[in-house]
Amino acid sequence: MAQIRHALNTKRADDFAAWYQEVISAAEMAEESGVRGCMVIKPWGYGIWERMQRLLDDRIKATGHDNCYFPLFIPLSNFAREAEHVDGFAKEMAVVTHHRLIAGPEGGLIPDPEAKLEEPLVVRPTSETIIGDAMARWVQSWRDLPLKLNQWANVVRWEMRTRMFLRTSEFLWQEGHTAHADEAEAKEHTLRMLEVYRAFADEDLSLAVIAGEKPENERFPGAVETWSIEAMMQDGKALQAGTSHYLGTNFAQASGIQYQDREGSQTYAHTTSWGVSTRMVGGVIMTHGDDDGLRLPPRIAPQQVIILPMLREDDGDAKLIEYCEGLRATLASQHVLSEPLRVLLDTRPGKAAQKRWDWVRKGAPVIVEVGGRDMENGVVSMLRRDRLWDEATGKPAFQTPTREVAGQTIPDVLADMQASLLTQATERREANMTRGVTDFAQVEAHFGGDAKYPGWIEVQWSKPTGAALDKIVEQLKAHKLTMRNVPIGSAPADGACIFTGEKAVERVLLAKAY
């Protein structure tokens, strides 16, 4: 097998964290902004997020939610209402205290001491309390329920250690908030939205997630139940990629969301909330990227096909561009995965080979190069991002279909790649999933051993609460492990709890996590 010269400096196997940063930089997805904890999302990274937004927004609207918009600022007093919520969030938040700047005594600008707010405002870390205020106004009768809202917004949680897309002080997300007449309906809705996230993650992002319930210690502050989708990254760590919470009547009581039921009594509504953020972009990188850069599932690729004419800056260029334009028009008129195919004819100045590697690093699914000789022969040179190398020669695995055949087959190639990336992710997840472990010493050996990227372990446990649970959390923490979730549809427990030795009641996933 020939040596392959990959397009990145860092290999996943050598330093996964450094590789991740290099992909973000090499694919021109984002960069540090100079403002503490905040990143700049560059066009290619934002284009991926826009695709995610469009696809998830369609799914959220299809389940009967309306988009709306609530204030960025939340009065301090709102946070004091729901005790657990305060404990969870009222720590690292951005606080607005002044509404004016003036020239300072030593030059520069300072907050005007005369313009201090009577009540400081918090930049929203999440919007349960402010949306709860609105719901309390809007919900009067059982006829007003269910109330199903969604918001696309920026939120801020002050973070000391940040990592682009995965953990930034400001991030972008959608947050859904619903109110229901009773517990059964609210719980059903919590799971419906979890399923929306699972389908989005698997079908659109090819992530191969596992949906399940979080153990008590991992619940959202103020929630009665928290469910998540968990994705396995190529370093074996788990990424919580979306959460859906059943909030009981906790926030309804804090905000006063009451309705007159059919019998005429005032009753508290049961609420849910659920969110997915720009963190998903990080999950896509760490699931699909390879040593040549990003690989994008076609559904979320801002451009699915790049056509690169090999321009020579002479009279022949016009004819070559015309030839490429023919292919572009054929492709643009087709649909793939139920949407118009997105194709870019890249005629910017610069060497075609250099541009090719830029697009490889960006993860464009299909790259089509066309030189003068290709044109004479009526063919194109086509590269699939997920089958980049000819391992025998160590060279890019170009195929050379005729232009007509390329125009006809590329939609199928894209659909195949979408499915293939999901298959790869699923197979890798299962290959790195260890089941049947019954002794905690095996867990310790597994995660303490030589395996650089040890994956996940499924264990059985007795689901204790209180001090017994705290003890388990500490025991796991000593090995940098956390319980990810109790997968929906996993086999019933049939043994002893790996932590307490008592009869197990369910299976839970253990992993290192982002």
Added chain:
Amino acid sequence: MAQIRHALNTKRADDFAAWYQEVISAAEMAEESGVRGCMVIKPWGYGIWERMQRLLDDRIKATGHDNCYFPLFIPLSNFAREAEHVDGFAKEMAVVTHHRLIAGPEGGLIPDPEAKLEEPLVVRPTSETIIGDAMARWVQSWRDLPLKLNQWANVVRWEMRTRMFLRTSEFLWQEGHTAHADEAEAKEHTLRMLEVYRAFADEDLSLAVIAGEKPENERFPGAVETWSIEAMMQDGKALQAGTSHYLGTNFAQASGIQYQDREGSQTYAHTTSWGVSTRMVGGVIMTHGDDDGLRLPPRIAPQQVIILPMLREDDGDAKLIEYCEGLRATLASQHVLSEPLRVLLDTRPGKAAQKRWDWVRKGAPVIVEVGGRDMENGVVSMLRRDRLWDEATGKPAFQTPTREVAGQTIPDVLADMQASLLTQATERREANMTRGVTDFAQVEAHFGGDAKYPGWIEVQWSKPTGAALDKIVEQLKAHKLTMRNVPIGSAPADGACIFTGEKAVERVLLAKAY
């Protein structure tokens, strides 16, 4: 002529400001949030904004811009760099000074004195300075130009007196930012984006705007040229609906946006910025609303056709809904104004007549009611929002086409309504535009007279600067007037300046304004 009982309590002619608030409330577009200066945008209002976003975003992308995202927070020191920009903006802004809350000595939460930021952060009022920082990193060579960026974001400008959609402390907008090699290209781009705004306002929102250059005193802080589109509201006031700025090298010098030109010299780029905000929603209300509520141009209506079966809560309902579903499916399969037609079958409980008036107030373009007898006769009862009343009878002007004819003709009705609203806005603007005024006393008489909604006046002026301009601004201010813009394509000046008596050089529009 019969008496018409309109669907709102307040008439435009009686109290335009109160009417505006009533439309927003009755159409369920937005409401006060309880957070100072911030509103809650409710689903119908946000749906209109989403339509605007989609249409304008397509236009912005078609002119070669990429979307991206920059931090919400801007370090204080960024504002100190561009002197005029500071003067214009560094006053009423939200300032973040702390990053943590703790329990206060008297209960509740307070900003943690231990978590004071070394450098306060400003919540962006606009992003020239932070995007300038990024441009300085990204622009190195003439090959990197032009750089054409756009961002959809929330911004905050602390406002003492707020009015929903028109002036709120937090608002939503897009802000475009570009860098160019030279003045000519940057100026051309400033005008290209002004034309994008004009086309968007006229073709999508039916606003009938006037595009032109703002006089010096109305320029954006730090701009060399500011251009605007101005729309005439039904009370004759002007609404600045979008602006496009040529910034010269002012921000390039402040942020260090320099490139190596073809000759190898380091050269400052010329930048532009341009923005359109949720204020546009207010402009649509005040341009198209009537005494029955909102009227929406079909292009921006979240739903274009509402089908209301007159349900009786008995066994006949299923058959009626099936009949309506047939019409819904026919309409949903059609395109209108180059997009799939948006149709809603409203089967919520409640009386059809009450639901009809809810949709009238919301401005849905076409309402189709279907009762049992309509079904028997194979017809529907159709109401056009822009021809609501039969003036002879004082009753709603229902038409009763067959279901088949309705399915075929409604797309044409919607296209006609889109054009008709623009025609109405254009005719009203021209009817309320006074030209040929040569004496300032006439201006005073016009705006000081009995006319409740006096419209705009076009005058000729000598375009003085400095103290002479200040004097004019003061003179106008005494009558609550401002100069709106110097319309593109207006006739050349051919007389004396109405302010100075000197030879006029151009024509400028005077109006009261929002």
